[in-house]
Amino acid sequence: MRFHYPELLHGGDYNPEQWMEQKDTIWKEDMRYAKEAGINTLSVGIFSWSYLEPEDGVYDFSWMDEVMDNLAANGMKAVLATPSGARPPWLAKKYPSVLRMTDKRERRLYGDRHNACYSSLDYERKVTEINTRLAQRYKDHPALMLWHISNEYANDCHCPLCQQRFREWLKERYGTIENLNRCWWNGFWSHRFNSFDEIESPSRIGETTSPELKLAWRRFSSDNLIRFFKTEIAPLRQYTPDVPVTTNLMYHFNEVDYFKLGREMDVASWDNYPVWKGDERDVAVSRDSAFWHDVIRGVGGQKPFLLMESSPSSVNWQPINRLRMPGTLMYQGMQAIAHGSDSVQYFQFRAGRGGSEQYHGAVIDRTGTNQTRTFREVAQVGQRLKELKCLAGTQTRNEIALLFDWNVRWALDEASLLHKGNQKYLETVQSFHNALCTLGYGVDLVDETCDLSSYRVLIAPMAYMTRDGFGERAAQFVQNGGTLITTYLGGYVNEELLTYMDADPSPLNALTGMHVDECDALDDRTFDAFDWNGKRYQVKEMAEISHITTAEALAAYTQRFYKGTPCLTVNHYGDGRCYYIAARTEEAFLVDFLREVLTVSPLAQVSEGVSVTARFSDEKRYVFVHNPAHEPGQAVFESSMRDVLTGEELGKVCPVDALSIRVLTDA
Ligand code: GLA
Numbered sequence: 160m161r162f163h164y165p166e167l168l169h170g171g172d173y174n175p176e177q178w179m180e181q182k183d184t185i186w187k188e189d190m191r192y193a194k195e196a197g198i199n200t201l202s203v204g205i206f207s208w209s210y211l212e213p214e215d216g217v218y219d220f221s222w223m224d225e226v227m228d229n230l231a232a233n234g235m236k237a238v239l240a241t242p243s244g245a246r247p248p249w250l251a252k253k254y255p256s257v258l259r260m261t262d263k264r265e266r267r268l269y270g271d272r273h274n275a276c277y278s279s280l281d282y283e284r285k286v287t288e289i290n291t292r293l294a295q296r297y298k299d300h301p302a303l304m305l306w307h308i309s310n311e312y313a314n315d316c317h318c319p320l321c322q323q324r325f326r327e328w329l330k331e332r333y334g335t336i337e338n339l340n341r342c343w344w345n346g347f348w349s350h351r352f353n354s355f356d357e358i359e360s361p362s363r364i365g366e367t368t369s370p371e372l373k374l375a376w377r378r379f380s381s382d383n384l385i386r387f388f389k390t391e392i393a394p395l396r397q398y399t400p401d402v403p404v405t406t407n408l409m410y411h412f413n414e415v416d417y418f419k420l421g422r423e424m425d426v427a428s429w430d431n432y433p434v435w436k437g438d439e440r441d442v443a444v445s446r447d448s449a450f451w452h453d454v455i456r457g458v459g460g461q462k463p464f465l466l467m468e469s470s471p472s473s474v475n476w477q478p479i480n481r482l483r484m485p486g487t488l489m490y491q492g493m494q495a496i497a498h499g500s501d502s503v504q505y506f507q508f509r510a511g512r513g514g515s516e517q518y519h520g521a522v523i524d525r526t527g528t529n530q531t532r533t534f535r536e537v538a539q540v541g542q543r544l545k546e547l548k549c550l551a552g553t554q555t556r557n558e559i560a561l562l563f564d565w566n567v568r569w570a571l572d573e574a575s576l577l578h579k580g581n582q583k584y585l586e587t588v589q590s591f592h593n594a595l596c597t598l599g600y601g602v603d604l605v606d607e608t609c610d611l612s613s614y615r616v617l618i619a620p621m622a623y624m625t626r627d628g629f630g631e632r633a634a635q636f637v638q639n640g641g642t643l644i645t646t647y648l649g650g651y652v653n654e655e656l657l658t659y660m661d662a663d664p665s666p667l668n669a670l671t672g673m674h675v676d677e678c679d680a681l682d683d684r685t686f687d688a689f690d691w692n693g694k695r696y697q698v699k700e701m702a703e704i705s706h707i708t709t710a711e712a713l714a715a716y717t718q719r720f721y722k723g724t725p726c727l728t729v730n731h732y733g734d735g736r737c738y739y740i741a742a743r744t745e746e747a748f749l750v751d752f753l754r755e756v757l758t759v760s761p762l763a764q765v766s767e768g769v770s771v772t773a774r775f776s777d778e779k780r781y782v783f784v785h786n787p788a789h790e791p792g793q794a795v796f797e798s799s800m801r802d803v804l805t806g807e808e809l810g811k812v813c814p815v816d817a818l819s820i821r822v823l824t825d826a
């Protein structure tokens with residue numbers, strides 16, 4: 160199923176149950192303010208379990224009926240949540256299996272949120288019951304638009320039930336214990352298991368070193384969470400087969416394979432909380448958000464996604480919770496739209512009078528007034544989204560794919576080599592993303608399981624693990640004329656973390672036409688360099704010493720004992736080519752290099768700090784010129800452009816104000 164709504168969504172988390180005694184005043188005011196702010200959707204029920212089921216088996220939906228009716232009566236839609244993100248105390252008291260256990264096998268006490276055991280059969284049953292009732296009750300409600308499953312699913316549990324599920328998962332994956340021992344290289348340190356029952360999850364009081372066990376646990380925990388997600392949506396699929404589902408993903412989050420989870424959702428959504436600085440550092444802040452917007456769009460299969468939460472002003476969980484400069488909110492919201500979001504939503508609509516988030520930014524702040532700068536700015540965003548209704552449902556179409564894979568990320572986290580524990584995978588992928596932004600390209604993020612056939616360029620930094628089937632897909636891609644750009648730390652291990660040997664070579668070797676002999680870790684006093692295209696570039700942190708099999712050298716190291724060995728090569732393979740960058744370099748090199756070797760055209764030539772993205776309807780191309788800098792910038796196009804909001808024809812040179820995003824279309 161595909162999520163589609165004919166408008167861009169504007170709204171956010173709304174928890175009116177905190178004001179149950181002021182329905183006549185606060186609830187009414189909420190609706191008035193929401194309309195005034197141009198809000199067309201509110202997310203309800205996210206943390207409402209204790210109101211919906213105050214005691215085991217005793218349900219009260221009457222207040223939610225009123226909330227849903229109010230939304231419908233005021234022309235708004237509901238993003239209706241399942242309440243599993245936080246449970247009532249009675250539930251933990253009565254069914255202790257819902258409480259997580261730490262890796263030290265200590266059962267948690269009741270408290271906080273987002274910490275239920277995903278294997279607990281009691282939790283599964285209680286969640287299924289309440290989700291079923293929600294679905295049955297609201298299936299025909301005119302306000303119901305989208306299901307919001309739980310909230311920010313995260314993390315693992317080490318309880319006996321999870322151990323049991325882990326062993327079942329291992330049996331399913333490896334079949335026999337002999338095969339598991341072989342895949343995990345358990346002949347080392349006498350770690351050979353005689354049965355699956357002997358296996359325990361990694362723990363600070365047990366196994367801390369086995370990369371294979373630790374990776375298996377990460378994979379299992381991610382799969383177990385996805386399994387729970389599927390359990391949650393089963394009753395919703397049954398009673399509301401036409402209502403799409405999503406769950407809100409998180410910034411930077413490492414513990415769930417989001418690409419895999421994304422395949423189970425109808426639309427991807429996420430919570431973005433950039434920490435704006437109010438000065439020149441905002442360019443980097445913006446680039447970081449740009450990267451994660453692109454990741455989430457990739458997780459959702461490149462369809463439009465949703466910005467489910469963002470702060471309308473400050474947050475309350477930073478050491479220093481700064482206000483945003485005027486205009487930042489518009490930039491932040493428009494940036495999401497520009498990367499393919501169909502919504503701008505906030506946490507939260509109205510701040511509570513108490514609780515741990517009483518000082519978190521809200522559309523209606525803690526004093527309950529709309530006479531605030533935040534409210535005015537939110538209303539301006541609402542107005543802008545109405546004016547840009549034509550963007551709802553439009554899609555991105557990028558020709559460049561950048562590989563970012565959770566399994567590679569985990570494998571590198573566990574890899575004891577070079578810069579142990581700090582291989583900088585994410586930073587490296589981001590530096591390629593940055594370079595592409597600097598050059599005026601839009602880019603799609605993919606993982607090793609994604610279809611590559613629509614791309615012309617694939618950039619695969621530090622593809623340390625080649626998962627089953629990826630080698631073949633990458634070869635096919637290059638064979639068919641694609642350009643592959645790979646780097647150091649590529650193709651070291653297979654899906655099981657076993658290193659490739661010459662008798663069973665890495666599938667990347669044939670593509671790069673290179674054989675990696677050694678890899679040097681450089682510290683902060685050790686550097687190398689290479690000359691390319693008339694310029695010298697610095698080598699830092701990681702440098703592979705390789706020899707050529709079929710490639711052609713483009714540059715060689717100039718300094719250390721491996722001076723003269725190739726550090727930049729190209730190999731022709733089928734109708735395509737594969738570039739190999741053997742060492743970590745400055746971002747400036749990536750910019751110069753990509754400018755030279757990419758055969759696809761950028762969207763525009765941009766001034767410093769500016770970037771460009773595009774969305775397409777069947778008839779039109781919409782181009783967004785982003786300027787997060789605090790001074791004006793510009794983008795130069797190949798043909799004349801028109802400003803969508805003003806209708807003004809601009810010619811090829813499009814100026815863009817400081818801290819703003821301009822929406823253009825072809826003139
Ligand atoms: C997350 C949660 C929200 C809220 C915000 C605060 O995104 O989903 O419930 O706690 O953080 O920034």
Ligand code: ZN
Pocket residue numbers: 259260276277278279316317318319320321
């Ligand atoms: Zn558990």
